[in-house]
Structures are given as structure tokens and as C-alpha cells.
Amino acid sequence: MDSVGVAAAAPDAGPGPAWQSKCPWGAPSTTSISCSLADVMSEQLAKELQLEEENAAFPEVVAAAEGPFITGENIDTSSDLMLAQMLQMEFDREYDAQLRREEKKINGDSKVSISFENYRKVHPYDSDSSEDEVDWQDTRHDPYRADKPTTTPKRGFIGKGKDITTKHDEVVCGRKNTARMENFAPEFQVGDGIGMDLKLSNQVFNALKQHAYSEERRSARLHEKKEHSTAEKAVDPKTRLLLYKMVNSGMLETITGCISTGKESVVFHAYGGKSATEDKVIPPECAIKVFKTTLNEFKNRDKYIKDDYRFKDRFSKLNPRKIIRMWAEKEMHNLTRMQNAGIPCPQVVILKKHVLVMSFIGQDQVPAPKLKDVTLSNEDMKKAYYQILNMMQQLYRECNLVHADLSEYNMLWHDGKVWLIDVSQSVEPTHPHGLEFLFRDCRNVSQFFQKGGVAEALNERELFNAVSGLNITADNEVDFQAEIEALEKMNEDHVQNHGKKLSTFSSDGDPPIYDE
Numbered sequence: 001m002d003s004v005g006v007a008a009a010a011p012d013a014g015p016g017p018a019w020q021s022k023c024p025w026g027a028p029s030t031t032s033i034s035c036s037l038a039d040v041m042s043e044q045l046a047k048e049l050q051l052e053e054e055n056a057a058f059p060e061v062v063a064a065a066e067g068p069f070i071t072g073e074n075i076d077t078s079s080d081l082m083l084a085q086m087l088q089m090e091f092d093r094e095y096d097a098q099l100r101r102e103e104k105k106i107n108g109d110s111k112v113s114i115s116f117e118n119y120r121k122v123h124p125y126d127s128d129s130s131e132d133e134v135d136w137q138d139t140r141h142d143p144y145r146a147d148k149p150t151t152t153p154k155r156g157f158i159g160k161g162k163d164i165t166t167k168h169d170e171v172v173c174g175r176k177n178t179a180r181m182e183n184f185a186p187e188f189q190v191g192d193g194i195g196m197d198l199k200l201s202n203q204v205f206n207a208l209k210q211h212a213y214s215e216e217r218r219s220a221r222l223h224e225k226k227e228h229s230t231a232e233k234a235v236d237p238k239t240r241l242l243l244y245k246m247v248n249s250g251m252l253e254t255i256t257g258c259i260s261t262g263k264e265s266v267v268f269h270a271y272g273g274k275s276a277t278e279d280k281v282i283p284p285e286c287a288i289k290v291f292k293t294t295l296n297e298f299k300n301r302d303k304y305i306k307d308d309y310r311f312k313d314r315f316s317k318l319n320p321r322k323i324i325r326m327w328a329e330k331e332m333h334n335l336t337r338m339q340n341a342g343i344p345c346p347q348v349v350i351l352k353k354h355v356l357v358m359s360f361i362g363q364d365q366v367p368a369p370k371l372k373d374v375t376l377s378n379e380d381m382k383k384a385y386y387q388i389l390n391m392m393q394q395l396y397r398e399c400n401l402v403h404a405d406l407s408e409y410n411m412l413w414h415d416g417k418v419w420l421i422d423v424s425q426s427v428e429p430t431h432p433h434g435l436e437f438l439f440r441d442c443r444n445v446s447q448f449f450q451k452g453g454v455a456e457a458l459n460e461r462e463l464f465n466a467v468s469g470l471n472i473t474a475d476n477e478v479d480f481q482a483e484i485e486a487l488e489k490m491n492e493d494h495v496q497n498h499g500k501k502l503s504t505f506s507s508d509g510d511p512p513i514y515d516e
Contacts, residue, residue, distance in 0.1 A: 092121035112186060174199025181205070184212040235266070239290055242355050250274050251282060251350065252357075259367050264327075264424065265291045269365050270357075272349075282349055285360035287367075291328050291424075293354060324354045331424035332356060337399040343391050344419045361412050361419050368414035371448075376413070378453060385449045385457055387418050392441070392467045401426045402434050406441035408448045429468070432492050435484045439464050 099116040107113040158165045165172060177200040178193040193200075200208075235243070246252045253271040260267040267289050272282035328351060335358070338345045346358035362368045376384065388411065395401050403410075404425045412419040427434050442463040449457040458466060461480050465472060470487075474480035 096120045170201075171199060173202060177202065177205035181208065184209070185216045188212045188215060235290055236293065239293075239355060242352050243288070246350075246352070246357070247273075249276070251276075252286065252288075255288065256365055259287070259365075262422075265289050269360060269367075280349075283347065283359040285362070285365070286349060287346060287358050287360045289328075289331075289356045289358060291324050291354040291356070293324050327424050328354050328356050330426075331422075334399075334401060334423040334426045337401060338395065338420065338423065341394050341398040343394055343399070344417055345423070346419075346421060361414050361421070368412040368419065370409055371411040371413055371418065372408035374413045376452075380416075381449065381452050382454055382456065384413070384418050385454045388445060389463070389466070391418070391420060392445070392463075395420075395426075396429060396438070396467050397469075400428050402429055402431070402438045403441050404434075404437035407444040430491055432488055435468070435488055436481075438468060439481065439484060442467065 099120055103114065103116050167173075175194075175197070178198045181190040181193060181200075184190055243252075243255060247255065250273045253273045255268055255270040257269060258266060259269045267287055270286045270288050272284050272286045275282050332348050332351045335345055335348050339347060346361060349357040349359065351357070360367070371384070392403075392406070395403060401423075403420070403423060404427055405422060406420075410420065410422045412421060427437060429435065429438070431437070439460065443460040446457055446460045446463050450459075461472070461474070461477070464470070464480075472480055472483050474483055
């Protein structure tokens with residue numbers, strides 16, 4: 001029997017020779033460890049097996065530590081010096097945080113900012129950066145900024161012999177003047193003159209210095225004017241507050257925008273709201289006239305007010321800026337007189353300081369055109385002339401007023417008739433210059449309608465007599481104006497003697513009414 005048969009026949013035999021274990025056809029001898037089910041389900045056994053696998057896969061590498069970490073646990077807190085240093089460091093951090101908050105609060109969104117860098121206790125330090133890198137937060141040193149030119153010593157010169165350089169040297173003075181430009185106002189852009197090695201002469205530097213001072217004063221004036229006055233197409237904060245109050249109270253529904261600008265006021269369009277009182281009706285569309293609070297826009301206002309007996313006593317007691325409110329009040333009174341006489345004009349709604357709210361002459365935010373901008377037929381032009389002539393007579397006789405600025409620029413054409421606007425400068429005929437103003441109005445009206453082709457248009461002298469009822473017979477305009485000045489002088493003397501505003505003009509009766 002061969003060896004294979006012997007091995008298969010005697011499996012329970014003891015350990016055989018060594019060649020039997022190396023036989024490839026022999027069964028391997030394995031030793032099995034018997035364990036119970038409770039040991040397999042044990043968590044401790046599972047942890048031990050997992051730990052063995054991790055140790056076999058990742059052998060432990062022990063690295064030599066250079067030194068212990070500095071933490072709060074291994075610091076020797078028994079030392080008073082160490083405790084004091086830790087407290088001081090914490091205090092410095094809190095102080096720097098407070099400085100950063102104050103710096104952010106003060107700077108805000110301003111282009112020019114301040115820094116408390118010099119007052120900080122602990123300056124920022126980046127351990128990754130090299131010593132050659134620049135901390136851009138610290139602006140005390142800028143490697144890309146050109147050094148300022150060195151100043152000459154107190155003795156006034158540098159060098160010896162032929163190489164001597166005095167303080168009056170052209171190059172030295174030029175570089176000094178370039179460096180001095182940095183002291184100009186921030187809004188004056190000077191550029192990088194030092195980096196370009198710019199050399200300014202004394203004459204050029206003095207001119208630039210004077211210009212910088214002038215621009216600084218000019219910017220301050222413009223800023224003050226913008227904040228405290230009403231400019232063209234814009235209003236100051238006080239005026240905006242008045243408009244907001246009108247809208248919030250319900251008097252105005254909304255303000256749409258600017259429709260007209262002039263030498264004395266800015267006019268806005270608005271939709272009317274509801275009135276607080278039932279007896280007052282607010283029109284659907286309103287015109288808000290905001291009088292400009294800058295006297296340089298219309299400097300000759302005082303001559304229309306100081307000689308008007310209605311405002312003469314109040315004029316001497318007010319400062320120039322309060323005259324603007326009186327100017328608005330005067331237009332309100334003049335419009336009220338014209339409205340009571342039946343003359344087509346805007347209806348007064350309310351007056352608040354220098355803001356006058358009136359009815360809007362136009363429709364759907366479109367203002368009525370001025371008489372100079374509208375093209376009328378011959379019949380309409382003739383109709384407009386007779387209507388203006390009638391209104392001038394009504395204004396003089398019933399309202400006891402002279403427009404004083406009547407022209408095609410202050411007359412609107414709406415609904416087939418002429419409307420008068422801008423009566424803030426209107427005065428009474430007894431004004432020291434009332435007849436002169438009337439003659440000027442007659443000249444403007446007569447020239448406009450004569451150019452418009454109205455054959456029935458009277459000349460300025462005939463129109464003056466027709467409106468005023470005076471019979472001034474003069475062959476030329478010079479003598480005519482001389483007689484007007486004589487009448488005004490007579491009336492002024494009468495006022496000074498009697499203290500009453502009574503007209504001493506002689507007329508043959510009421511002025512005639514011209515109808516078509």
C-alpha cells in the first residue's frame with residue numbers, strides 16, 4: 001500500500017514523519033479555538049480585536065516632543081508676575097478692540113479716515129510674513145512714498161567753495177514749494193509732485209496757494225448756500241419740511257415735480273387733497289410756488305415793498321431774509337384782490353412762510369402756455385388784446401393795483417382767455433414809482449400786440465391814458481415821462497405833508513372800459 005493509502009487509512013494516528021506534512025495532497029493541520037456564543041457577542045472582545053487590527057495596520061510612531069505646550073493648565077499660576085502679565089495682556093486686547101470700534105464709528109463711510117494705530121497696545125503681527133514685508137496697516141512707513149526734500153541747515157547754505165548751495169537756490173526752492181503743496185485742502189488735487197521731482201517757482205506756488213484758498217472759501221459758501229437757501233430746481237431742508245407737512249396733513253395728495261423756474265421762485269405741480277375745514281375747497285391740481293431765499297437771485301425786491309404803505313412799517317423792522325416771506329404774503333394779498341374783482345388769475349389755497357399754494361392753470365400736469373409761446377389767429381389775438389386792456393383797467397380801478405411786470409411772459413392762454421400770473425411785485429398807483437411801472441407795462445403790451453398784427457392796438461402813451469384816466473398831452477415820450485415824474489413827485493409831497501395815501505391825480509372821471 002502506498003503512502004497516500006496509509007495516510008487515509010489511519011487518520012487518527014499520531015504525528016507522522018516530516019515528509020507527510022509537506023505533502024501537497026495532505027489535509028492541513030489546523031488548530032481551532034473553541035469559544036462560546038457569549039464570548040462572540042462580548043463588546044470587550046470586539047474592542048480588543050479592533051485595536052489589534054489598528055496596531056497591525058498603523059504601527060505607532062512616537063515622535064520626540066520639543067517641549068510642552070503652554071496652556072492654562074501647565075502655567076505656574078503661583079507666580080504673581082505671571083498673573084500680572086496675563087491680566088495686562090487681556091486688558092490690552094480689550095483696549096485695542098474698543099479703539100477699533102471707536103475708529104469705525106468715527107470714520108463711517110467717509111473717504112478721509114483717521115487711525116488710532118499709534119495708541120494701540122498690541123500691534124498686529126503675522127508670523128507667516130517675512131521681515132521684509134510691510135504691514136500696510138501701519139502707515140507711518142511707506143517704502144513706495146518718495147522722501148521729502150531735506151531742509152537746509154540753520155546757517156542757510158550747504159557745501160563749500162564752488163559747490164555751495166544756499167536756501168535761495170532755484171532747485172531747492174522748487175522742491176520745497178512742491179512739498180508745501182501737500183498742506184493744501186484735501187479737495188484741492190495736487191498730484192504726486194515729489195515723486196516726479198517737480199520744481200515750482202515762487203510765483204507759481206503763490207498763485208496756486210491763493211487759488212487753493214479761494215476754492216476752499218468758495219466751496220464753503222456753496223455748501224452753506226445749498227443747506228440754507230432755495231436754489232434752482234431744488235429746495236432747502238426747511239422748505240422740504242413744509243412740503244412734507246402739507247402732504248402728511250392731507251392738504252396735498254402728492255407732489256409730481258418742477259414745472260417752472262424763474263428769477264424769484266420755483267413752481268411745482270401737485271395734486272390736491274382734502275381740506276380740514278368744509279368751507280375751503282382745494283382744487284384737483286395745485287401749483288406750489290416756492291420763493292427763492294437767496295437775495296442775489298432778485299436783488300431789487302426792496303423797492304417794490306419799502307414804499308408800499310401796506311408793508312412799509314414792517315419792512316424797516318425785518319432782516320433781508322424775512323423780506324422773502326413778506327414778498328410771498330404780498331402776492332397772496334394781490335391775488336385775493338384780483339380774484340374778488342373777477343380777473344382771471346390763480347386761486348390762493350394757503351400760504352406757509354415762503355411757500356404759496358395756488359390753483360393750477362393747465363390740465364393733466366401740463367401748464368398753460370405763455371402768451372409769447374402760443375400761436376393765435378387774428379381773431380384770437382384781437383380778443384386777447386381787448387381782454388388785457390379790460391383787465392388792466394379793472395386792476396387799476398377796482399383792485400387799485402399796477403402789475404409792474406406785465407408782459408407776454410406773465411400772461412397765460414388757457415380756455416380761450418388770458419390769465420394773469422406773477423403779481424408779487426404789483427404795487428398801488430400811489431406808490432412813488434407806480435405810474436412809471438404802469439407806463440412800462442403799457443409799453444410792453446403795446447409793442448407785443450403791434451408786432452402780433454393787431455391794428456387796433458394803441459401806442460404806449462394812449463394806452464397809459466386809457467388805463468389811468470389821466471389826460472397827459474405830450475408830443476414825445478420824454479415830455480410824457482417828465483409829466484409822469486412830476487405827478488409822482490406831487491403825490492409824494494402830499495403824502496409827506498398829510499400822512500395819507502390819497503391820490504392827487506387829476507382825471508376827468510372813471511377810465512373808459514374798452515370792449516370789443
